[in-house]
Amino acid sequence: MSSESDFTPPMMRVPEPGTKIRVLVVDDHPPMRIGLVALIKSQPGMDVVAEASDGEEGIEVYEDVRPDVVLMDLRMPGMGGVEAILAIRKKDPEARVIVLSTYDMDEDIHRAIQSGAKSYLLKDMSIEEIASTIRSVYLGDSLLPRQVAERLTERSEREQLTERERDVLESLIKGRSNKEIASSLCLSEDTVKSHLKTLFAKLRVRDRTGAAVEAIRHGIVHLK
Amino acid sequence: MSSESDFTPPMMRVPEPGTKIRVLVVDDHPPMRIGLVALIKSQPGMDVVAEASDGEEGIEVYEDVRPDVVLMDLRMPGMGGVEAILAIRKKDPEARVIVLSTYDMDEDIHRAIQSGAKSYLLKDMSIEEIASTIRSVYLGDSLLPRQVAERLTERSEREQLTERERDVLESLIKGRSNKEIASSLCLSEDTVKSHLKTLFAKLRVRDRTGAAVEAIRHGIVHLK
DNA sequence: GAAATTCTCACCCGTTCGGGGGATGCGAAA
DNA sequence: TTTCGCATCCCCCGAACGGGTGAGAATTTC
Numbered sequence: 328m329s330s331e332s333d334f335t336p337p338m339m340r341v342p343e344p345g346t347k348i349r350v351l352v353v354d355d356h357p358p359m360r361i362g363l364v365a366l367i368k369s370q371p372g373m374d375v376v377a378e379a380s381d382g383e384e385g386i387e388v389y390e391d392v393r394p395d396v397v398l399m400d401l402r403m404p405g406m407g408g409v410e411a412i413l414a415i416r417k418k419d420p421e422a423r424v425i426v427l428s429t430y431d432m433d434e435d436i437h438r439a440i441q442s443g444a445k446s447y448l449l450k451d452m453s454i455e456e457i458a459s460t461i462r463s464v465y466l467g468d469s470l471l472p473r474q475v476a477e478r479l480t481e482r483s484e485r486e487q488l489t490e491r492e493r494d495v496l497e498s499l500i501k502g503r504s505n506k507e508i509a510s511s512l513c514l515s516e517d518t519v520k521s522h523l524k525t526l527f528a529k530l531r532v533r534d535r536t537g538a539a540v541e542a543i544r545h546g547i548v549h550l551k
Numbered sequence: 552m553s554s555e556s557d558f559t560p561p562m563m564r565v566p567e568p569g570t571k572i573r574v575l576v577v578d579d580h581p582p583m584r585i586g587l588v589a590l591i592k593s594q595p596g597m598d599v600v601a602e603a604s605d606g607e608e609g610i611e612v613y614e615d616v617r618p619d620v621v622l623m624d625l626r627m628p629g630m631g632g633v634e635a636i637l638a639i640r641k642k643d644p645e646a647r648v649i650v651l652s653t654y655d656m657d658e659d660i661h662r663a664i665q666s667g668a669k670s671y672l673l674k675d676m677s678i679e680e681i682a683s684t685i686r687s688v689y690l691g692d693s694l695l696p697r698q699v700a701e702r703l704t705e706r707s708e709r710e711q712l713t714e715r716e717r718d719v720l721e722s723l724i725k726g727r728s729n730k731e732i733a734s735s736l737c738l739s740e741d742t743v744k745s746h747l748k749t750l751f752a753k754l755r756v757r758d759r760t761g762a763a764v765e766a767i768r769h770g771i772v773h774l775k
Numbered sequence: 776g777a778a779a780t781t782c783t784c785a786c787c788c789g790t791t792c793g794g795g796g797g798a799t800g801c802g803a804a805a
Numbered sequence: 806t807t808t809c810g811c812a813t814c815c816c817c818c819g820a821a822c823g824g825g826t827g828a829g830a831a832t833t834t835c
Contacts, residue, residue, distance in 0.1 A: 355675055356583075356653075356674040356675050357586075357590075357675070357676070357677055357678050357681075358583060358586035358587050358590050358651075358674060358678065358681065359580075359582060359583050359586055359674065360586065361585075361586035361589050361590055361678070362581075362582035362583050362584065362585035362586025362587070362589065363582050363586070365585050365586065365589050366581075366582050366585055404675075427582075429580075429653060450580040450581075450582060450583065451579050451580050451581070451628075452581070453581055454581050454582065454585070457581075457582065489810090489811065489812085490811095491811080491812065491813095499760065500760075500764055502756060502757065502758075502760060502761035502764065504757075504758075504791075504792095505791075505792075506791090514812090514813075514814090515813075515814055515815085516814095517813085517814055517815060517816090518812075518813050518814060520792080520793075520794095521812085521813075521814075522812085522813095523792090523793080524793075524794075524795095527793080532726060533726065533728075533793080534726075534728075534792075534793070534821090535760045535792080535793090536723065536724075536726060536759045536760045536763050537726040539760050539763055539764055540724055540726065540763055540767070540774070543764070543767055543774065544774050544775070550764070550767065550768050551768070713780085713781065713782085714781090715781075715782065715783095728821070728822090729821075729822075730821085738782090738783075738784090739783075739784055739785085740784095741783085741784050741785060741786085742782075742783050742784055742785095744822080744823075744824095745782085745783075745784075745785095746782085746783095747822090747823080748823075748824075748825095751823080757823080758791090758822075758823075759822080759823095
């Protein structure tokens with residue numbers, strides 16, 4: 328962290344008049360990538376400087392082109408969007424990444440923002456909303472669409488799960504019984520039941536089935 | 552079924568040299584729609600004649616423009632792709648619809664093919680694969696990518712659920728107990744247990760939690 | 776008309792599950 | 806230091822669950 332200990336003042340990248348916003352597009356769906364590139368190029372004041380089809384490639388390309396804004400899909404094969412954002416922001420803490428996802432699950436949104444994304448857009452949003460968010464984020468803002476922000480609020484009303492509770496939850500969704508969860512996590516069955524009790528309370532369900540459904544619905548665990 | 556009882560020979564629409572394949576694009580994601588339109592227009596021998604952003608609009612527009620091929624998303628707000636395909640093929644049994652979906656769940660694929668789709672593509676497929684499928688379907692073929700076909704095979708190995716079993720399954724995923732499922736479906740609890748028994752066997756799980764997870768994983772029931 | 780399937784319900788029985796307590800140790804925060 | 810959250814474990818108990826088996830009625834299929 329030597330870059331944090333020196334005394335160079337934070338260099339804000341301000342928009343230079345007449346210069347286009349340089350965007351990197353990262354998405355694993357070819358037609359979506361084509362669409363995003365076309366969308367951005369059709370907007371005045373911005374241009375696509377590179378594309379990538381997964382997280383790893385996105386990180387590499389970021390280094391090469393140092394774009395002003397990254398438009399990043401979240402769920403991609405191999406390295407997902409969250410890891411990619413973390414890696415990019417580790418190299419460049421000033422990086423401005425906008426997540427563009429199909430899903431509006433609260434956990435996805437939270438993880439994205441937590442990892443440093445400046446905004447979270449949904450793929451069913453209008454080109455105007457996407458373009459204007461790119462501009463805002465480029466200018467240093469960090470705004471969430473109302474629909475997305477509301478989801479985040481819902482989540483914050485749900486109590487946070489502990490690491491162990493997550494372990495039990497994941498094991499539960501694999502179809503295991505309490506006894507099997509216990510042995511798979513090297514715990515006593517009573518401990519598993521204890522975790523389940525708090526888990527049910529936090530997810531506001533009565534039983535393991537409800538817990539499984541809620542966990543999947545909110546993206547707390549991903550299937551496959 | 553009066554159209555089936557007359558003796559007019561089936562009129563095959565054969566490709567006319569020099570004429571472009573007229574494609575209708577139906578997708579609720581603006582950037583994806585832009586991408587698909589750009590993709591198709593970039594291909595020699597095909598052109599986009601109309602776009603729609605949901606099922607209803609797709610049906611209307613189909614009537615107006617009578618395209619050669621429809622590229623249709625499956626999961627859309629309001630009327631989904633399946634209903635739209637059924638409606639389109641009811642009006643024009645010769646309609647050639649290709650589903651282009653994000654998801655490769657076997658139930659989605661099955662429902663799409665069942666409702667009359669000529670092919671089922673995934674959004675992570677290459678533009679070449681998408682373009683060549685449009686050409687093939689236009690020529691009257693009905694081919695599935697290997698990856699998709701394999702999923703269908705998996706499904707056929709799973710025993711088909713009966714109507715009542717689906718009812719119980721849906722109720723189960725709403726977090727209901729056996730007793731509650733019984734009263735919600737106006738059944739005795741023993742009958743519910745009886746359905747659950749066969750359900751577990753068909754889905755190859757031991758308990759309700761496993762049934763819920765498998766049902767969601769394979770798209771047998773959709774959340775929300 | 777026979778066969779198959781589905782839907783319905785019943786009974787028994789053992790296991791699992793979930794709710795109610797409470798207890799310990801441990802590290803971090805106040 | 807004390808308090809707090811967390812993880813771990815224990816006990817009791819009743820309700821819910823899942824397996825086995827069977828069986829009558831209705832519908833469809835052959």
